[in-house]
Amino acid sequence: MNTISPAAESADVTTSTPAENTSPDTSAPAAAPGKATESTSEPAAAPGAQPAPSARTLLKQLQQQFPAFRDCLPLAIGIDKQLQARMPGLDRKTMRAALGIHTGSMRYLRAMEKATVRYDLDGTAGAEVTDTHRxxxxxxxxxxxxxxxxxxxxxxxxxxxxxxxxLRQEKLQQLASKFSRN
Known part of the structure; x- marks a missing residue:
C-alpha cells in the first residue's frame, strides 16, 4: 500500500512503478521491462508487502461489502471520502478507477436515469438526485x-x-479458368 503524506495528498502526487516512470533524460539506456535500474528513485517494495488490488478487484470487494454498490444504487456525492474514512489504507488512484468503472456501467446509469435519491455506503437514503444528473x-x-x-x-x-x-474474386477465378489455355 502506498502511504501519502497530507502535503503530498493535497498535491495529488502518486508514486509510479519503474515501468511507468518516464523521465525526460533519454541519454540513459532503457531498462528491460520488469527490471529496475540503479537510477530509479523508487524504494524497493518491502518483502511480503501486497500490491494494491486492481480497480476491478476493489470494485468486487466494495460490492460484497457495501449495499450501495451491491444494489447499484445512486451513490452520494463525496462517496470517495466515505470510502477513505472506512478503509484508511485504500489506494486513492485505485479507488477512483473502481468508482469510475462502477458509475460508468450501464446498470448504474440506468439506475441514475430514474433515481430520485442518492445513497451512502450502507444504503441509507440521503440527498436528492438532481435533474442535471438524471x-x-x-x-x-x-x-x-x-x-x-x-x-x-x-x-x-x-x-x-x-x-x-x-464473390468478385470467385467470379474472376471462374473466368480465368474458363479462358485459360491449359
Missing part, C-alpha cells in the same frame, strides 16, 4: 447506444464488403 445519465446512455449502433452498422458494412470482394 439528464447526464440519460445522455450517456444515448451516446453509448448510438456508438453501439454505429459500430454494428460499420461491422455489417465491412462484412458485406468482404463478401462482395470474395
Amino acid at each position: 439528464t447526464h445519465a440519460k445522455e450517456q446512455l444515448q451516446q453509448r447506444f448510438k456508438k453501439e449502433a454505429e459500430r454494428k452498422k460499420a461491422e455489417k458494412a465491412a462484412a458485406a464488403e468482404a463478401e462482395a470482394a470474395r
Whole structure:
C-alpha cells in the first residue's frame, strides 16, 4: 500500500512503478521491462508487502461489502471520502478507477436515469438526485447506444464488403479458368 503524506495528498502526487516512470533524460539506456535500474528513485517494495488490488478487484470487494454498490444504487456525492474514512489504507488512484468503472456501467446509469435519491455506503437514503444528473445519465446512455449502433452498422458494412470482394474474386477465378489455355 502506498502511504501519502497530507502535503503530498493535497498535491495529488502518486508514486509510479519503474515501468511507468518516464523521465525526460533519454541519454540513459532503457531498462528491460520488469527490471529496475540503479537510477530509479523508487524504494524497493518491502518483502511480503501486497500490491494494491486492481480497480476491478476493489470494485468486487466494495460490492460484497457495501449495499450501495451491491444494489447499484445512486451513490452520494463525496462517496470517495466515505470510502477513505472506512478503509484508511485504500489506494486513492485505485479507488477512483473502481468508482469510475462502477458509475460508468450501464446498470448504474440506468439506475441514475430514474433515481430520485442518492445513497451512502450502507444504503441509507440521503440527498436528492438532481435533474442535471438524471439528464447526464440519460445522455450517456444515448451516446453509448448510438456508438453501439454505429459500430454494428460499420461491422455489417465491412462484412458485406468482404463478401462482395470474395464473390468478385470467385467470379474472376471462374473466368480465368474458363479462358485459360491449359
